[in-house]
Amino acid sequence: DVKVTQSSRYLVKRTGEKVFLECVQDMDHENMFWYRQDPGLGLRLIYFSYDVKMKEKGDIPEGYSVSREKKERFSLILESASTNQTSMYLCASTGLSDRAYQETQYFGPGTRLLVL
């Protein structure tokens, strides 16, 4: 089974803090994604990475950065957290190594972030 884990289920941070959200997958997947989920807006893509040290902006990258130093790990960074970044953050991965998986994204359990 594909396993995607996220470092925290719940986080509470203060405005202006630097926040790190970690995501790890154990299936040697090339592609990894960060989404945020807000009521009525569905999931929106923040950033994705198709290889180590490679990254591409998604639809809403402002206020975020990412890091992919190792294939299995993809980090989302909020440089200076703001209250409008309070949201549910979901990580996903998909790979090329297994035809059955390469077209399907598998998701982690999500991190609910509250910025005060």
Added chain:
Amino acid sequence: AQKVTQAQTEISVVEKEDVTLDCVYETRDTTYYLFWYKQPPSGELVFLIRRNSFDEQNEISGRYSWNFQKSTSSFNFTITASQVVDSAVYFCALKPIASTSYGKLTFGQGTILTVHP
């Protein structure tokens, strides 16, 4: 650009009722995949089904069935004899098959399904 619309924001049914969740999409790509995901209260998105644009055959899996109609750009999801455990948020999504897409998905807004005992 792609767009996925789930017009039903919330649906409430009583157990054992059948329920259909609508999904309409827009894309300029001629080849693409469509997906349904379920998000239970625990938060994790669970993959339910993937269909490609070449295959318009309907699919049934237990109490779940999917109706893909390319002519109307719709990919609807029906739960037969609903159960309380079906209560969740359901997302429809689309992905172009082009290799440069890197697997990026476009999601609908989600439909909250509540099944009452």
